[in-house]
Amino acid sequence: MVSDRASIASGEWHPPGSSRSVPSRLVETGGKIAAQDETRANLAVADFVQLDISARVGTIARRVEFPDGSLFETTDNDAIDRLMIERGKSVHGVVHQLERFRPHLVLVVAATVFLGWAVYRFAVPALVEVAVLVTPPVVPELMSASTMKALDGGILDQSQVTAERQERIRAGFTSIAALSNRGEAGYTLNFRKGGLIGPNAFALPDGTLIVTDELVELAGDDTEMIVGVLAHEIGHVELEHSLRQIYRAAGVAGLVMMIGGDIGSGAEDILVQGAGLLSLSYSRAAEAAADRHSVELMVKAKRDPTAIARFFDLLEKELGDSSDTSILATHPGTPERRKAILDYAGELKAQGQ
Numbered sequence: 001m002v003s004d005r006a007s008i009a010s011g012e013w014h015p016p017g018s019s020r021s022v023p024s025r026l027v028e029t030g031g032k033i034a035a036q037d038e039t040r041a042n043l044a045v046a047d048f049v050q051l052d053i054s055a056r057v058g059t060i061a062r063r064v065e066f067p068d069g070s071l072f073e074t075t076d077n078d079a080i081d082r083l084m085i086e087r088g089k090s091v092h093g094v095v096h097q098l099e100r101f102r103p104h105l106v107l108v109v110a111a112t113v114f115l116g117w118a119v120y121r122f123a124v125p126a127l128v129e130v131a132v133l134v135t136p137p138v139v140p141e142l143m144s145a146s147t148m149k150a151l152d153g154g155i156l157d158q159s160q161v162t163a164e165r166q167e168r169i170r171a172g173f174t175s176i177a178a179l180s181n182r183g184e185a186g187y188t189l190n191f192r193k194g195g196l197i198g199p200n201a202f203a204l205p206d207g208t209l210i211v212t213d214e215l216v217e218l219a220g221d222d223t224e225m226i227v228g229v230l231a232h233e234i235g236h237v238e239l240e241h242s243l244r245q246i247y248r249a250a251g252v253a254g255l256v257m258m259i260g261g262d263i264g265s266g267a268e269d270i271l272v273q274g275a276g277l278l279s280l281s282y283s284r285a286a287e288a289a290a291d292r293h294s295v296e297l298m299v300k301a302k303r304d305p306t307a308i309a310r311f312f313d314l315l316e317k318e319l320g321d322s323s324d325t326s327i328l329a330t331h332p333g334t335p336e337r338r339k340a341i342l343d344y345a346g347e348l349k350a351q352g353q
Contacts, residue, residue: 235293
């Protein structure tokens with residue numbers, strides 16, 4: 001009788017061991033649970049306690065398995081929940097309870113953030129040091145060659161500094177390079193018009209140094225100041241700051257890939273084309289170390305150890321850089337660094353060096 005039929009949910013019924021599906025409804029009839037087709041004919045019937053009902057997980061379809069192996073599937077999770085509650089059964093499984101309990105999601109997000117920070121703070125620096133130690137000489141050479149090509153192709157231009165002026169600068173540079181750990185043969189000095197880079201000098205990992213026309217023009221007749229700046233760049237090379245920056249950037253790119261998925265050719269761009277631009281930005285610690293190296297190398301060459309301090313004077317006076325962060329990405333904290341250089345030069349002089 002129709003009055004004896006209580007509809008529970010609509011869905012699909014699958015015969016035992018078959019993928020064939022039949023549009024059906026799950027109904028309560030005569031104290032039993034039945035799957036009925038559109039003609040209200042019973043496809044499967046069983047007592048409620050004989051049914052195997054899958055746990056609720058999000059919006060995934062629920063499966064009601066009958067003793068004969070046939071299945072009734074429905075996406076009406078609420079209807080199945082009501083049926084189970086009426087029969088005194090637990091509605092939610094462990095997975096769904098965790099899904100519904102939002103603080104667990106917060107903990108997962110917090111754990112992910114902490115893991116990412118720990119990798120960045122501890123694992124990446126450690127891996128960078130290992131990479132620097134095992135890097136064969138050919139790698140910095142390839143990085144620098146490709147970077148120089150990229151810079152010449154899009155940022156730098158042919159130098160307009162006179163041959164006589166270049167020669168005076170090279171002579172001073174040679175005198176300090178010869179006293180460095182790598183020796184004169186370990187460095188190549190290039191002159192370029194800087195364009196957007198402006199008055200600057202920077203070093204690539206293999207010992208390729210670039211000084212811009214704008215820096216030469218800013219220095220005027222003060223060749224000693226330019227030599228002091230180049231001694232600073234020698235410090236970056238000998239302390240392997242450029243190589244560390246490149247590997248750190250590659251490590252961060254790898255961390256982003258691990259968390260967010262593939263970033264395409266980003267890591268390759270950093271390792272190859274990005275080396276020059278990355279070398280334009282060092283940490284404060286790296287800049288301070290290179291400043292001290294400049295002072296030490298100039299003292300060793302019996303040149304003016306405070307020469308690079310005059311560069312920062314020019315930045316402040318000519319370019320208005322009197323803030324804690326410099327106009328130039330390579331020279332943050334101009335007033336502070338000038339004072340530190342003068343103090344260190346004074347210490348070395350007091351020690352008789």
